[in-house]
Amino acid sequence: MNAVYTNVPDSSPFSLGNDQAYQAWRDRKLQQYPESPEELLVQVVDPANPDSTESQQMLGILRKTNMVIYRCKGVARADKEIPRKLGHHFGLERLDPNLLADDDGITSLELVAGKSLRGYIPYSNRRLQWHTDGYYNTPDRQIRAFILHCVRPALQGGENGLIDHELVYIRLRDENPDYIRALMQADVMTIPANEEDSSAGRVEQPGPVFSVEPATGCLHMRYTARTRSIVWADDEASRAAVAALQDILAAEDGVFHYKLGPGEGLICNNVLHSRTAFVNGNNESEQRLMYRARYYDRIRDTGMMA
C-alpha cells in the first residue's frame, strides 16, 4: 500500500505501533462490557432535564459503550425541546443543519412521501443498512454524536441495530492490524459528488473509515454498508479490510437490537447503527415519529481520559 494515513500520535492506543497502550485500553474497554440492551437502559423522570443521579448513570454507560438508552418514566410528549435540552445537558451544542431538517436543526423522521421520493432513505420505511451518521459530510462537519428520540414507534418493525464502533475496531485489529491500516487510509472510502440532486451541492468526499480526533484522541468512524454511491479504494488490502468489517457486522457479536418505545431515546457518540424496515398502522399512534439531532460535538466527559 502506498497511501496517506490519518495522523495518530504514538502514545495513542489507536497507534498500530503502540501495542502496549492498545492492550491496556482494550482490557479496560472489554471489562464488564454490557451484553444486552437492557444494560444500556436508564430510567429518567424528565429526559429534558435528567437529575444528577440519572446523569451519572447515563454517563457511566456512555463511557463504557459510547451509547445509552433513556426511558421516560412519565408521559411521552411530542416536544423537540427534549432532545435539544438533553443534548445541551451532555455538552452537545453544535447541531448539523441537515438540508432537509426542519428549521430548528432537529429533524422529524417520519414517512413523508415527497422526501422519500427524492431517494432520501431515512424518510422512508425501508431498511437502513449499517452506517454512521453524516459519513458523506466534509471533514469539518463530521458528526460525533446524535440523539434519536422516539415520540411514536411504528406498528411493526423499525428496530435499531447498534454496535459500539470501538468494539468493531477491536475485533478488526485483533484479527489483523493490516485491516486497521487499510481503513485509516485518508482516501479509503469516497462518496462521489451528488449527481442526483445538484441543489444539495455536495462535492466528492474522500476520507478514512477510522480516524483519531486530534482534539480529544478519540476514535471516530465513518462508514456505510451501502454499495451505491460509494467508492472503496481499489486495492487488495482495502478490499480485505472492508470484507472483514462486513463479516464482523454480520456476525452480530456485540450488536444490540432495540426498538425504541414512546418517550425512549438513544444518545450516542455516533456508533454504528442500522434499522429494520417498518410498517405504520392507520392510527396516528401507530405511525413512527422520531426526532433526530446530529452534533459536531462529542458527548462531554466521554473522552479517552474519562
Ligand SMILES: [Fe+2]
Ligand atoms: Fe443514521
